Amino acid sequence: xxxxxxxxxxxxxxxxxxxxxxxxxxxxxxxxxxxxxxxxxxxxxxxxxxxxxxxxxxxxxxxxxxxxxxxxxxxxxxxxxxxxxxxxxxxxxxxxx
Amino acid sequence: xxxxxxxxxxxxxxxxxxxxxxxxxxxxxxxxxxxxxxxxxxxxxxxxxxxxxxxxxxxxxxxxxxxxxxxxxxxxxxxxxxxxxxxxxxxxxxxxx
Numbered sequence: 001x002x003x004x005x006x007x008x009x010x011x012x013x014x015x016x017x018x019x020x021x022x023x024x025x026x027x028x029x030x031x032x033x034x035x036x037x038x039x040x041x042x043x044x045x046x047x048x049x050x051x052x053x054x055x056x057x058x059x060x061x062x063x064x065x066x067x068x069x070x071x072x073x074x075x076x077x078x079x080x081x082x083x084x085x086x087x088x089x090x091x092x093x094x095x096x097x
Numbered sequence: 098x099x100x101x102x103x104x105x106x107x108x109x110x111x112x113x114x115x116x117x118x119x120x121x122x123x124x125x126x127x128x129x130x131x132x133x134x135x136x137x138x139x140x141x142x143x144x145x146x147x148x149x150x151x152x153x154x155x156x157x158x159x160x161x162x163x164x165x166x167x168x169x170x171x172x173x174x175x176x177x178x179x180x181x182x183x184x185x186x187x188x189x190x191x192x193x194x
Binding site: 007040042052055 | 099141186188193
């Protein structure tokens with residue numbers, strides 16, 4: 001299992017929240033083959049600067065790579081992520097054996 | 098639901114991994130009342146500097162606060178965390194409604 005997480009802030013949170021386009025588009029990533037346990041999250045700790053989060057799981061690295069290269073993901077990154085996200089941090093986990 | 102996560106690096110990873118004391122002590126946090134879905138994780142993204150992760154969930158903020166103040170947690174932080182952890186980042190999530 002690989003858990004892919006991204007903590008992020010938006011350039012214009014009010015606009016992105018009100019318009020709903022960003023989060024509607026974000027949720028479409030859940031339909032990409034291999035994506036499991038897809039979650040849109042609110043970041044609530046005061047100990048970092050991020051406002052939102054995204055979490056999903058893949059069975060293996062191949063499925064994760066196929067997700068990254070999937071047209072739906074590429075389109076989302078180019079159309080929404082690059083224009084509306086201010087800053088982000090990717091953190092990926094595997095179980096510690 | 099509140100998901101409390103911490104990504105971290107160790108000052109001396111080899112020593113902390115071989116001795117097992119750190120991770121043995123870390124896993125005892127799972128026994129604190131209110132802690133659910135406790136996970137020790139390996140951080141695998143090359144896009145950040147962290148090597149390990151910790152994730153757990155609480156039903157509400159009161160249980161999270163009780164965990165923070167619990168003697169088992171306080172003892173772990175003072176005895177292991179402050180001496181063996183090099184750097185860390187706390188990221189806490191709630192479902193985005």
